[in-house]
Amino acid sequence: MKNNYSIIMAGGIGSRFWPLSTAEYPKQFLDILGIGKSLLQMTFDRLEHVSPSENIYIVTNKEYKDIVLEQLPGIRPEQVLTEPERKNTAPCIAYAAAKIHALNPNANLIISPADHLILQQDNFSATIQAAITSAEKGRIATIGIQPTRPDTGYGYIEFEQADEADALRQDSVKRTSVILPVKQFREKPDLATAESFVAAGNFYWNSGIFIWKSQTVLDALKAFQPNLFNLFCGDMSQYNSASEQAYVDHCFATCEDISIDFAVMEHAKNIDVVLSNFDWSDLGTWGSLDTHLNKDSNGNAVVGDLVHLYGSKNCIVNIPKGKIAVIDGLEDYIIIQSDDKLMILKKENEQALKSYVNEVNASIKEVIS
Numbered sequence: 001m002k003n004n005y006s007i008i009m010a011g012g013i014g015s016r017f018w019p020l021s022t023a024e025y026p027k028q029f030l031d032i033l034g035i036g037k038s039l040l041q042m043t044f045d046r047l048e049h050v051s052p053s054e055n056i057y058i059v060t061n062k063e064y065k066d067i068v069l070e071q072l073p074g075i076r077p078e079q080v081l082t083e084p085e086r087k088n089t090a091p092c093i094a095y096a097a098a099k100i101h102a103l104n105p106n107a108n109l110i111i112s113p114a115d116h117l118i119l120q121q122d123n124f125s126a127t128i129q130a131a132i133t134s135a136e137k138g139r140i141a142t143i144g145i146q147p148t149r150p151d152t153g154y155g156y157i158e159f160e161q162a163d164e165a166d167a168l169r170q171d172s173v174k175r176t177s178v179i180l181p182v183k184q185f186r187e188k189p190d191l192a193t194a195e196s197f198v199a200a201g202n203f204y205w206n207s208g209i210f211i212w213k214s215q216t217v218l219d220a221l222k223a224f225q226p227n228l229f230n231l232f233c234g235d236m237s238q239y240n241s242a243s244e245q246a247y248v249d250h251c252f253a254t255c256e257d258i259s260i261d262f263a264v265m266e267h268a269k270n271i272d273v274v275l276s277n278f279d280w281s282d283l284g285t286w287g288s289l290d291t292h293l294n295k296d297s298n299g300n301a302v303v304g305d306l307v308h309l310y311g312s313k314n315c316i317v318n319i320p321k322g323k324i325a326v327i328d329g330l331e332d333y334i335i336i337q338s339d340d341k342l343m344i345l346k347k348e349n350e351q352a353l354k355s356y357v358n359e360v361n362a363s364i365k366e367v368i369s
Contacts, residue, residue: 004051010114019341034303090263101214131211144204150194
């Protein structure tokens with residue numbers, strides 16, 4: 001695996017996991033599932049099976065470098081790549097790809113967000129290995145997730161062979177080695193469009209996990225985003241040197257804020273999708289946890305050792321260890337407590353959480369001023 005390098009993108013704020021996730025300590029560093037490991041630690045453990053630990057790099061905001069090193073004490077400080085400001089995923093990937101290419105021009109890059117939940121390690125590893133076989137042919141590989149519902153919160157990957165995809169649903173062993181050419185990427189749809197995607201059978205969710213050779217991604221950036229390429233690859237000698245951070249800081253200050261989907265994936269023609277065979281969740285909201293937490297007989301998912309529920313059903317509850325909570329008569333609510341904040345939110349209103357938090361922050365600023 002010496003040519004396999006993993007890049008964990010861990011610079012987001014995770015505002016939809018408020019009040020536990022904050023700008024100072026966002027969700028990728030939290031033990032969201034109550035199992036004693038943060039999402040970052042779980043992602044690192046998972047990627048150790050497909051690349052050596054010394055080849056795993058974490059790209060994060062400069063404010064979080066100390067948190068990363070605290071949570072992953074076995075890595076070298078050089079494995080934490082810091083962004084001076086948030087400019088979306090394309091600059092993040094351009095930086096990491098250029099740095100690793102300067103180290104090893106034969107590198108295979110596995111790009112993964114830090115906030116995914118993936119449970120079947122063997123199936124995940126087999127899927128990544130299939131993607132690497134595609135990448136070694138100069139292709140861009142992405143992992144497709146078979147949709148279980150017409151979800152409007154995910155982008156979709158369209159591919160040609162609907163009949164073959166249907167057959168693969170019955171063949172869990174074979175599926176991990178099936179690679180299909182991508183027809184196009186589709187943005188997050190409305191409900192009616194999502195329903196048509198699921199009914200068609202040849203649309204999978206876009207996991208946001210990409211596998212490609214470092215040379216392939218740099219070639220794609222050069223072709224489709226020449227300004228971004230020239231910034232980050234204009235002087236490759238800067239990487240892995242004492243002047244690297246100053247060089248990268250200048251690149252981020254100058255570059256466009258753009259996602260890798262818009263920058264590359266919507267333009268490239270050499271893209272394959274590997275149909276996954278593992279349970280997957282993009283832990284983007286509290287509601288996304290619902291199927292991954294143990295539940296009591298009334299459908300309540302509880303994290304916390306002193307939570308007492310009475311006449312309550314289908315609630316998600318997260319209370320800090322040692323804190324006592326009594327909850328009576330609530331149904332379909334999300335109840336989250338941090339050290340200094342409490343949220344009681346109807347599940348049906350979760351999409352409004354971000355606007356609620358913005359209003360809360362604005363009111364706090366008013367009080368302070």
